[in-house]
Amino acid sequence: MATDLTGPAKASRAWTRRHLLDLEHLERWEIEAILDTAASFREVSARSRKKVPALQGKVVVNLFFEPSTRTRTSFSLAAKRLSADTIDFTVSASSMAKGETYIDTARNIEAMGIDIMVVRHQTPGAPHVLARTLNCSVVNAGDGAHEHPTQALLDVFTIRDIKGRIEGLTVALIGDIAHSRVARSNIWALTKLGAHVIVCGPPTLIPRSIAELGVEIAYSLDEILPRCDVLNVLRIQFERQRAGLFPSIQEYFALYGVTEERLKRAKDDVLLLAPGPINRGIELTPGVADGPQSAVLRQVTNGLAVRMAVLYLVSGGAPRPALVH
Amino acid sequence: MEAGNRQKNLVVLVPEHEFQSLIDFLADRTARLVSDPARTVVVGIRTRGVLLAKRLLEIWRAQLGWEMPLGAVDITLYRDDLDRGPRIPILKGTEIDFPIDDRLVLLVDDVLHTGRTVRAALDALSDLGRPLAVRLVVLVDRGGRELPIQPDAVALRVEAAPEERIEVHLRELDDEDAIVRRK
Numbered sequence: 001m002a003t004d005l006t007g008p009a010k011a012s013r014a015w016t017r018r019h020l021l022d023l024e025h026l027e028r029w030e031i032e033a034i035l036d037t038a039a040s041f042r043e044v045s046a047r048s049r050k051k052v053p054a055l056q057g058k059v060v061v062n063l064f065f066e067p068s069t070r071t072r073t074s075f076s077l078a079a080k081r082l083s084a085d086t087i088d089f090t091v092s093a094s095s096m097a098k099g100e101t102y103i104d105t106a107r108n109i110e111a112m113g114i115d116i117m118v119v120r121h122q123t124p125g126a127p128h129v130l131a132r133t134l135n136c137s138v139v140n141a142g143d144g145a146h147e148h149p150t151q152a153l154l155d156v157f158t159i160r161d162i163k164g165r166i167e168g169l170t171v172a173l174i175g176d177i178a179h180s181r182v183a184r185s186n187i188w189a190l191t192k193l194g195a196h197v198i199v200c201g202p203p204t205l206i207p208r209s210i211a212e213l214g215v216e217i218a219y220s221l222d223e224i225l226p227r228c229d230v231l232n233v234l235r236i237q238f239e240r241q242r243a244g245l246f247p248s249i250q251e252y253f254a255l256y257g258v259t260e261e262r263l264k265r266a267k268d269d270v271l272l273l274a275p276g277p278i279n280r281g282i283e284l285t286p287g288v289a290d291g292p293q294s295a296v297l298r299q300v301t302n303g304l305a306v307r308m309a310v311l312y313l314v315s316g317g318a319p320r321p322a323l324v325h
Numbered sequence: 326m327e328a329g330n331r332q333k334n335l336v337v338l339v340p341e342h343e344f345q346s347l348i349d350f351l352a353d354r355t356a357r358l359v360s361d362p363a364r365t366v367v368v369g370i371r372t373r374g375v376l377l378a379k380r381l382l383e384i385w386r387a388q389l390g391w392e393m394p395l396g397a398v399d400i401t402l403y404r405d406d407l408d409r410g411p412r413i414p415i416l417k418g419t420e421i422d423f424p425i426d427d428r429l430v431l432l433v434d435d436v437l438h439t440g441r442t443v444r445a446a447l448d449a450l451s452d453l454g455r456p457l458a459v460r461l462v463v464l465v466d467r468g469g470r471e472l473p474i475q476p477d478a479v480a481l482r483v484e485a486a487p488e489e490r491i492e493v494h495l496r497e498l499d500d501e502d503a504i505v506r507r508k
Contacts, residue, residue: 014412040418049452054402316413
């Protein structure tokens with residue numbers, strides 16, 4: 001719109017970070033800078049020629065020590081839209097099986113001339129170790145149960161996009177909080193941006209210490225439902241679960257499953273997010289997942305713009321001198 | 326203009342009361358480039374190019390009855406020095422929500438200097454479509470080109486030394502309309 005075009009330029013501070021490791025240590029303005037940058041990148045994805053030359057000649061590697069399809073694909077496509085070259089390096093069968101250490105693997109890949117390393121690892125803090133060891137930029141694509149910054153950023157971006165703001169909203173994170181890096185990153189982002197965060201789930205899946213992050217703890221979804229603006233339905237992580245944290249899937253679904261019936265007691269404009277992959281019939285019903293309040297697919301689309309923004313922002317800065325071997 | 330270190334090396338080339346006639350002159354010069362207003366679009370280079378483009382459009386609307394779509398191009402992603410600075414520029418975004426294919430594009434900026442910004446803007450435009458033609462409209466040409474790029478309409482030519490800055494101040498951002506030289 002012509003009126004928006006000529007508004008005064010935002011007095012933005014300069015972005016100088018070379019890594020995105022977590023949201024805990026980002027300032028509010030930095031989170032907002034990522035969201036604003038992502039909003040600009042959405043325009044690129046709407047073009048018929050979906051590419052800009054910003055990262056031409058740069059190499060982005062996806063170094064994944066855990067299985068992932070959507071996050072890896074999203075990062076790859078984001079890098080390609082910025083004209084970077086991309087390599088996928090999925091570690092399970094290859095060199096790690098031969099006994100190479102994590103850092104040696106990363107160093108060897110970096111020696112091929114990598115500019116940005118996107119890392120997923122089962123150990124919390126693994127990307128932080130690489131950021132201290134390597135010269136390239138490091139982006140955390142999920143480290144154990146610690147953080148998953150880009151997922152939280154795309155959640156927050158989607159909320160801001162649809163609700164027009166974050167400040168003052170009540171956002172519930174529902175389900176397995178204890179094992180969820182998505183929950184942790186969401187808590188950091190949402191509280192920094194001024195939302196009221198409720199974590200809701202069975203007591204066995206909510207660590208008491210989470211209250212220290214400034215969130216409300218609730219064990220009854222039905223009680224909190226009427227005052228929520230956003231429901232972010234986390235996946236039950238069967239692969240991280242020890243047995244016995246809740247009696248049965250049926251009971252979980254009865255208490256915490258988001259159903260059409262339950263949604264009737266929520267606000268009319270309640271927004272439903274799910275980081276996926278969703279377990280239909282466990283965390284939410286198919287009717288809800290595909291219903292009018294669900295933004296699940298918009299999250300995926302927005303994830304691309306957010307990851308473009310992150311890759312673009314960390315790519316800046318004077319390159320450090322190359323390692324001398 | 327006295328006092329203040331910032332003001333010390335500043336020379337006003339075009340003061341507020343002469344500024345409007347310069348804009349009128351540029352509007353007139355640019356209008357002569359347009360043969361079919363219905364197939365002409367205007368794109369300003371962020372940030373001041375967009376503000377200038379808006380003023381040109383207001384003049385044409387009042388004097389000629391022309392209505393043309395206005396878009397903004399953010400050249401950041403097309404810069405040739407993106408990986409040179411210590412910090413990464415924050416995007417303001419390209420907003421061109423109309424087709425530019427087979428249209429005459431009037432590309433507007435405040436100051437033409439090395440030509441690198443215009444080169445980047447042309448690359449950005451070519452990613453959005455294939456215009457009939459692109460005409461370059463600038464308020465000030467200060468010389469010092471590093472690429473073979475020349476304006477099609479220009480209101481003021483000044484000779485500036487490489488270390489000097491020529492700035493266009495616009496009321497929307499700077500509380501005054503003026504063109505100044507800063508050493």
